[in-house]
Amino acid sequence: xxxxxxxxxxxxxxxxxxxxxxxxxxxxxQAWAENRFTAEGRQLHEKADSGKQxxxxxxxxxxxxxLQSLRLGLIGRADVVEFHRMASEPQAQATGPQxxxxxxxxxxxxxxxxxxxxxxxxxxxxxxxxKKRGNFDRVQLCAQALCLEEMxxxxxxxxxxFYGKTRRREVVALDAGLRDETMRLAERMHALYREYRTPVxxxxxxxxxxxxxxxxxxxxxxGSSPSVESYIRxxxx
Numbered sequence: 666x667x668x669x670x671x672x673x674x675x676x677x678x679x680x681x682x683x684x685x686x687x688x689x690x691x692x693x694x695q696a697w698a699e700n701r702f703t704a705e706g707r708q709l710h711e712k713a714d715s716g717k718q719x720x721x722x723x724x725x726x727x728x729x730x731x732l733q734s735l736r737l738g739l740i741g742r743a744d745v746v747e748f749h750r751m752a753s754e755p756q757a758q759a760t761g762p763q764x765x766x767x768x769x770x771x772x773x774x775x776x777x778x779x780x781x782x783x784x785x786x787x788x789x790x791x792x793x794x795x796k797k798r799g800n801f802d803r804v805q806l807c808a809q810a811l812c813l814e815e816m817x818x819x820x821x822x823x824x825x826x827f828y829g830k831t832r833r834r835e836v837v838a839l840d841a842g843l844r845d846e847t848m849r850l851a852e853r854m855h856a857l858y859r860e861y862r863t864p865v866x867x868x869x870x871x872x873x874x875x876x877x878x879x880x881x882x883x884x885x886x887x888g889s890s891p892s893v894e895s896y897i898r899x900x901x902x
Contacts, residue, residue: 667738673858675732675741675812678850679805681857687878688854689863696881723750725777725784732812737851743809745789748775752783773820786813788824795830800846802826803837807847810839 674692681688690696719726725748733740751774774783790806803826810821825834837843857864868884876882 666735667855669733669735669740671855672733672735672738672740673854675739675808676805677854678739678808678847679801681850681854682799682801682804684866684872684876685853685857685864686866686882686884687876689857690878690882693858693861693863696878724748725780732809732816734808734812734815736815737808737811737848738855739808739812739851741809741812743788743813744791746809746813747787747789748777748784749787750780750782751785773822775817775819786817786819786821788813788821789827789834790824791827791829793829795828796826796835800843803843804847804850806837807839807843808851811844811847 677688677692680691717728727746727748728744730743730746731741732743774785776782777784788806788809790802790809792802806824806826810824813819814821822839824837824839826837827834865887866884873879873882873884
């Protein structure tokens with residue numbers, strides 16, 4: 666178990682899954698650079714990060730919900746958590762202002778303060794572009810679900826990724842394989858943070874050329890352990 670002072674940003678898992686060096690540049694060296702892809706992603710998240718809530722008869726939508734897991738050592742926020750009413754039998758209605766705080770849980774359902782019935786939490790993460798081959802986005806969604814499970818005392822079997830380019834959702838099964846990968850990445854992230862070292866990685870054009878940190882990372886130079894002569898040649902173009 667981690668203390669609250671040891672928690673690391675949940676969003677870092679997506680960076681780490683994509684590239685360990687990218688994670689270190691952002692989260693250790695505080696480096697950042699904007700490109701078209703990051704700008705599109707920022708615009709897509711503006712509504713999700715607004716904190717605006719929505720209430721419908723059988724659906725509650727929470728935006729910007731704060732998350733944490735002391736077991737995994739993570740802290741962050743969910744773009745969207747939907748609560749779908751799955752059972753409408755009368756419940757003792759709580760007093761006070763309506764919030765999305767769970768009062769009790771039963772299996773994969775929760776009772777929400779100020780609402781009747783039992784509700785199923787369903788995390789939704791917003792991403793620019795379209796569905797990707799790797800699990801970079803899926804592990805971030807899975808980590809959000811693991812945080813919700815710990816906070817609400819429920820089991821969450823499914824979530825979704827909403828992609829801005831296609832305007833469609835990818836339903837993600839939060840199975841054992843994805844959970845194991847997410848937990849391993851959380852452990853790796855804490856290990857790298859303790860070392861406080863920026864890893865050297867090999868240049869990969871499929872990843873590096875799309876990265877907004879390309880000019881700060883210099884993967885063609887740092888990733889190949891060049892001699893002084895080749896370093897100067899690369900630097901001078």
